[in-house]
Amino acid sequence: MNYYCVACKVSKEAKVKTDIEQNFSRILRSDFYFHVLFPSKQYKVKKGKVFIEVCKPITPGYLFIKSEKQLEEYSIDFKRITNCYGLVESQKTNNSKEKSIFYKLYREDLAYASWVFSHNGLITPSKITLEVGTCVNVISGPLATFNGQIIKVDKRNNKVCIFSENSGTLQKVWVPVEIVRKEDLDSNSEILKAFSKVY
Numbered sequence: 001m002n003y004y005c006v007a008c009k010v011s012k013e014a015k016v017k018t019d020i021e022q023n024f025s026r027i028l029r030s031d032f033y034f035h036v037l038f039p040s041k042q043y044k045v046k047k048g049k050v051f052i053e054v055c056k057p058i059t060p061g062y063l064f065i066k067s068e069k070q071l072e073e074y075s076i077d078f079k080r081i082t083n084c085y086g087l088v089e090s091q092k093t094n095n096s097k098e099k100s101i102f103y104k105l106y107r108e109d110l111a112y113a114s115w116v117f118s119h120n121g122l123i124t125p126s127k128i129t130l131e132v133g134t135c136v137n138v139i140s141g142p143l144a145t146f147n148g149q150i151i152k153v154d155k156r157n158n159k160v161c162i163f164s165e166n167s168g169t170l171q172k173v174w175v176p177v178e179i180v181r182k183e184d185l186d187s188n189s190e191i192l193k194a195f196s197k198v199y
Contacts, residue, residue, distance in 0.1 A: 001033070003105040003113040004065040005088040012083040013038045017063055019081045027077065033068040037121035043158065043176030058123060058173055062088070064113050072103055111147050118145065125158070125176040136160065143175065155179060 008016040017038050024034055039058040044051040065071065071087065079086040087103040105113050116123075119142050126141025136150050143150075143162070151172070152161035159174050 002067050002070050003110055003117075004067065004071055004103055005090075005105060005109065005113065006036075006063040006065060006078060007085040007088050008061060008063060009083040009085075010061040013057060013061070013063060016081060016084045020063070020065075020078070020084070023077065023081060024074075027074065028069060033066070035066045035117070037064045037066075037116060039064065039116045039121050039123065041123045041174075041176050043125055055122075058116075058175065064116055064121075066113070066117050070104070075103065108148070115142075115146055123175050125178045127180055128160070128177045129180055130155075139180070141177075143177070 006016070006020070017036050020036050021034075028034055039062075040055050041058050042053065042055045044053050075087050078084055090102045090105055090109065123142045126143035127139040128143070129137045129139065130153065136153060138144050138146075138150075143160075146162060149163050150160050151163045154160070154174075158179060159176050161172055161174050163172050
């Protein structure tokens with residue numbers, strides 16, 4: 001399977017996603033697996049005395065594509081879509097004889113895209129515990145399967161900043177969490193996965 005990132009105008013992601021799906025359903029004729037995601041995060045914010053659930057983009061201006069077929073040959077077709085800037089270049093190689101451009105995601109970018117698709121593009125709050133000055137322990141939720149580093153914690157707004165080192169496309173992304181105290185954890189509850197990230 002191949003993973004790609006598409007850049008588009010901020011606030012036009014949903015429309016560009018629809019246009020890409022419609023255009024490529026004709027181009028590929030449904031012969032190959034092709035899925036477009038607009039990664040979003042779902043969390044609660046306080047309005048007055050009540051909490052309301054909101055859904056906002058994680059990476060404004062970027063969509064992700066998972067395709068059975070390699071899409072390099074269709075790079076010009078992406079640029080023809082209104083408000084779409086095209087496939088994001090993953091790597092450039094300059095030689096004396098030729099210049100090659102690669103669009104397929106790799107390394108940290110590939111791991112991030114794969115993680116986003118594993119949650120169908122919707123990142124809900126993960127449960128974490130804090131040890132002051134030392135570690136963030138992820139108990140369950142999307143971050144339990146994230147392969148990266150948590151570098152900041154915003155306790156007031158219940159979110160953490162995750163970082164993929166050496167990533168060319170994606171670097172710092174804020175995602176929602178639910179902060180719980182260790183003493184509040186139910187000892188009989190099933191913990192899906194736990195690991196520590198120094199921040």
